[in-house]
Amino acid sequence: xxxxxxxxxxxxxxxxxxxxxxxxxxxxxxxxxxxxxxxxxxxxxxxxxxxxxxxxxxxxxxxxxxxxxxxxxxxxxxxxxxxxxxxxxxxxxxxxxxxxxxxxxxxxxxxxxxxxxxxxxxxxxxxxxxxxxxxxxxxxxxxxxxx
Numbered sequence: 001x002x003x004x005x006x007x008x009x010x011x012x013x014x015x016x017x018x019x020x021x022x023x024x025x026x027x028x029x030x031x032x033x034x035x036x037x038x039x040x041x042x043x044x045x046x047x048x049x050x051x052x053x054x055x056x057x058x059x060x061x062x063x064x065x066x067x068x069x070x071x072x073x074x075x076x077x078x079x080x081x082x083x084x085x086x087x088x089x090x091x092x093x094x095x096x097x098x099x100x101x102x103x104x105x106x107x108x109x110x111x112x113x114x115x116x117x118x119x120x121x122x123x124x125x126x127x128x129x130x131x132x133x134x135x136x137x138x139x140x141x142x143x144x145x146x147x
Contacts, residue, residue, distance in 0.1 A: 042138040047130070052141045062111070063132070063141055070145045072120035078103060078130060078141075081111040087134040091116055094127040094142060103130065118145050 045052035045061060052063040062081035070076055080087055089103035098121065103114040118128055124147045132139040 042131075042140045044140045044142070047141040047143040052139070061139060061141075063139070065141075065143055070118075070143060072118055072126075072145050072147055075115055075117050078114040078116070079108075079111065080105075080114070080132070080134070083111055083134060085135045087112055087114070087132050089114060089130050089132040091118060091128055091130050093121075094129045095123070096121060096126065120147055121145075123147070 043054065043059070043061065045054045045059075045063075047063065047065045048068075050064055051060040053060045064079045064081075066077045066079070067074075078089070086107070087105055089105070091101040091103060092099075098119055101116050101118060103116045105112045105114040107113075118126075125144055126147075127142055127144050130139075130141045130143070132141060
């Protein structure tokens with residue numbers, strides 16, 4: 001198709017298409033609501049070496065992360081104590097989405113031990129969240145990883 005003269009009919013087609021696209025863009029922008037990936041009834045806590053303490057500092061779960069100074073591209077161990085129900089968990093970036101990382105659990109004498117590795121981010125620090133499901137209970141444990 002060589003360069004053709006812009007006719008009145010073609011010009012009206014272009015204007016109509018632009019109006020439809022702009023209307024769709026504006027409508028989608030106005031009505032957009034970001035969906036939360038975590039359950040609102042989930043127990044949310046900050047993961048430390050000893051336990052997982054909720055953000056208000058009142059409740060804690062027997063969940064620990066080692067090594068304490070978590071670094072990217074090194075194996076991390078998640079320990080859940082005193083439970084008979086096998087947990088399932090995935091790790092996702094809170095600061096930046098970098099995919100979903102599954103956690104594989106093995107039963108130990110004191111509970112369950114899960115291992116996983118998080119990739120390196122462009123930032124020097126990144127916050128991650130482990131979404132743990134045990135039966136009906138959902139726990140979101142957040143932790144920070146250094147580069």
